[in-house]
Amino acid sequence: MESIPANRRLWNQISGDYQDRHDARIGAAPRLWGMYSVPDAHLNALGDVTGKRVLELGCGAGQWSRALAAEGAQVVGIDLSEAQLDAAASAMGADRYPLVQGAAEQLPFADDSFDLVFCDFGGLSWAPPHLAVPQAARVLRRGGRLVFNVASPWFEACYDEAASRVTTTLQKDYFGLSGIAEGDGATSYQLTYGDWVRVLRGAGLVIDDLIEPRPDRGTTNGYNETDPPDWAHRWPAELLWVTRRPSTTE
Template structure:
């Protein structure tokens, strides 16, 4: 089933409330990853972006895109929902960058257009990864990088839906992780470690690192309730994949 129209409706509906609740946290400082706002200066996942063409898949209100444009990147913020892009446009300020509406499984960009494609709980959480990852790989130039942060399958498997929180008890089958119903036909996506590896390698990408961001004890999760509160200090809540598209061999140029 094509979840993209329902996901678009969901994010157009909830964008205002989402930004009101989370914008101060997401935009508190440049380059903050994930549920615990861990600085990229600590994780060292994204690297230097000066002079590079960058695509953010699922840019929301543009907090990341705005920061990278201010650093000197040529940024395109891409999102499924028009209301998210309207929020990005309103907050753009002096750091100008391009905004494009569309779905991550059908990117409207030429092959080899970008030096870096990235997302932080964006397009690769809200589009089928087996379709979206090959699209991301296609629009990367040889040597370009795909870097993205998603929820860990541990986090999803321990999520207690009726209680609305993450606990220390396994609630879902690990091998059953795939599509997660978000209501009104909307769907988010989660893969096992092995399935992520197969999808990435199947798209021709080389896996350089898998970072499991670990917040300090007492760090607050701005998005989910956890029991115990320091859940993510003890078990991985997120997966930050760092990959690249191989250079074209000399004989094939």
């Protein structure tokens, strides 16, 4: 909870520059996952969203939400940052959807409200997972799904802070990955594989798949420098979790 005001300040400060740098890439086509813009059509993580009530957990400027609203989903976007929500509101077209300011740790929605909760480096990268995952599970209807993409522990453990790039050398201990200081009290979060499993199962979710998106050789990382350039073709840079709240018949 202590990171909420600091993370809000950070994203209010960097929102404009972030969108200038990344909006064209994130919104280049519908449903592009992560640092390497891997199409969901190749991964089949979300499925058909037509008519479903969908929550984007940390919607930023709403590139994903706009795409899913255009497909017929009943989307709600939530974000901690007013500046990010202003960017989302400014970019809305004909397919409008509600925007809510709030934290993934304290979702302001009733139980059993959504068929799908998802994020792509959103709320589950910038909120403590042991708090945010149970909140996401709470607002899911029976049979609803939580689908989210985060950095892999490999990527974080190989990140050289001094050089500001990902390398082939382990820089941090794998065990003990948790909060990552982002400056001025802001914090992002990283877990080991085992800790993710425990958090998800502890929230009563069933893990249907763990996709490790693998970009083609030559695909550039839009956010980080990597050495070698084909780092994510050789090792998993991201984890795309596909989970669900069990139905009443399970």
